[in-house]
């Protein structure tokens with residue numbers, strides 16, 4: 001079978017955008033991931049099964065959009081993601097991410113779309129994230145969150161279904 005790995009060198013190349021969709025790549029996102037100068041990276045529907053690399057934080061001056069949807073990523077979200085102050089779209093939905101949302105996400109001062117739905121995240125959705133000035137849509141359905149700041153409820157786009165939130169509709173294990 002042909003080698004199905006993405007060459008690590010890809011992330012050291014001078015490119016504007018990287019799209020790796022619907023492939024069968026089975027590797028862990030490499031440590032040099034964060035060397036990439038792209039403004040857009042879409043890596044969706046692969047089979048990585050690795051971690052969200054902490055080196056993402058090195059892309060703080062250039063990265064506008066990152067979509068790491070449906071890759072089987074299995075780790076915590078590294079606090080370094082909060083360094084991404086130019087980021088407008090952050091989507092890590094449909095993975096197996098664990099732990100809580102790092103408070104550092106409050107540093108994503110330009111973020112508009114935040115999608116962490118369909119993971120195994122827990123803890124709570126903090127006010128520091130929900131009050132981000134440009135946040136339009138915060139989707140965190142299908143996780144195991146046990147709390148959310150009341151101000152999250154007034155975001156224009158918002159989805160907290162299928163968590164473990166007391167007194168919210170459509171939660172896990174609660175008959176509606």
Ligand SMILES: *[C@@H]1O[C@H](CO)[C@@H](O)[C@H](O)[C@H]1NC(C)=O
Pocket residue numbers: 115137138139156157158
């Ligand atoms: C918010 O984002 C989710 C996930 O991308 C999308 O399904 C939903 O339609 C969006 N909601 C609004 C109000 O834009």
